[in-house]
Amino acid sequence: MQSLQTLLRGLRELGRRLPIELHERVELRAWTSLKVGGAADLMVRCNTPEALSTVVGTLGEMEQPFFVLGGGTNVVAPDAGLRIPVLTLGGSLAGLEVDLDGVVAGGGANLTQVCRAVARAGLSGMEELFGIPGTVGGALAMNAGAGGVEICELLDRAEVLRPEGGLVQVHAGDVEFGYRWSSLPRGSGVIVRARLSLEPGDLAGIMGRMREVSAARSARFPRGATAGSVFRNPPGDFAGRLLEATGCKGLRVGGARVSQEHANIVVTDRGATAADVLELARIMRRRVRECAGIILEPEVRFIDEMGQEIPLS
Ligand SMILES: Cc1cc2nc3c(=O)[nH]c(=O)nc-3n(C[C@H](O)[C@H](O)[C@H](O)COP(=O)(O)OP(=O)(O)OC[C@H]3O[C@@H](n4cnc5c(N)ncnc54)[C@H](O)[C@@H]3O)c2cc1C
Known part of the structure; x- marks a missing residue:
């Protein structure tokens, strides 16, 4: 565990050549849907996989623990704030690319936006997840689900950064998933990117189902x-x-x-x-x-x- 000053010095140095943003004293209530919690000493927003990899590697070498925050929709942030750096994923880490039978999405991609993008491309499989707030990384870490579908059922493979082992490619079959639980982050791993497999479907049917799911959510929550x-x-x-x-x-x-x-x-x-x-x-x-x-x-x-x-x- 490093002092804040040592950490800041090391990360500012990285920030000279990598797309990262450093923010001090960040109020966590503004970053979580429950709107409670004090200030995190330091938030590090990484905007490319390379930046994230370097930051995680550097923190690993310093034996410095960190906390990964997605959309903050499943976290109760402490009133005392966080003394360890908070990592968030932006830039290309929040992007997505739809292909013929699936989507590759960054860990920081908004899950609802991913659901919309694949639906517009006529891909079926994510309709029931439409409206679950948060990010793809958070959804995979939590094995989010709704309407009898869990995100683990769609996972093909994921890239995970481990502070001790660098970037690893993990296939769905090698991940343990349970009810609102997943072994994918395995401690302090960061879910960088994931490919979800989907099936071509009927556009009108997909859109219609998403409207129903959305209406049911508004009534329920x-x-x-x-x-x-x-x-x-x-x-x-x-x-x-x-x-x-x-x-x-x-x-x-x-x-x-x-x-x-x-x-x-x-x-x-x-x-x-x-x-x-x-x-x-x-x-x-x-x-x-x-x-x-x-x-x-x-x-x-x-x-x-x-x-x-x-x-x-
Ligand atoms: C109104 C509302 C409705 C909801 N409905 C549902 C629902 O129907 N079904 C459901 O399952 N959940 C639901 N949730 C809970 C929540 O939205 C999900 O658990 C969501 O998937 C969390 O994603 P997040 O990005 O907000 O994660 P966060 O809350 O930011 O983080 C959750 C956990 O995931 C970890 N994490 C986040 N990103 C990464 C990453 N890239 N790599 C490694 N670890 C990471 C965090 O460290 C933390 O431990 C709902 C929440 C709200 C507020």
């Missing part, structure tokens, strides 16, 4: 600052059903409240803190454990100022 579902569904049941049955709707801690429309979604008001959300999630979990004997596991990632996941128990 409450408006406001949220991070989607707080808890994973336990086997054979729904977290939302269990939370509703135990009277969680409308519960409030400080500026965080359980949505009246969906018991598995926490909405924050202006001024809410990560501590409010954490405390509320603990109360929700405790209620379900006491009333139904089921232990809910979080889907959102509560992290501390070193980027480590905070356990709810």
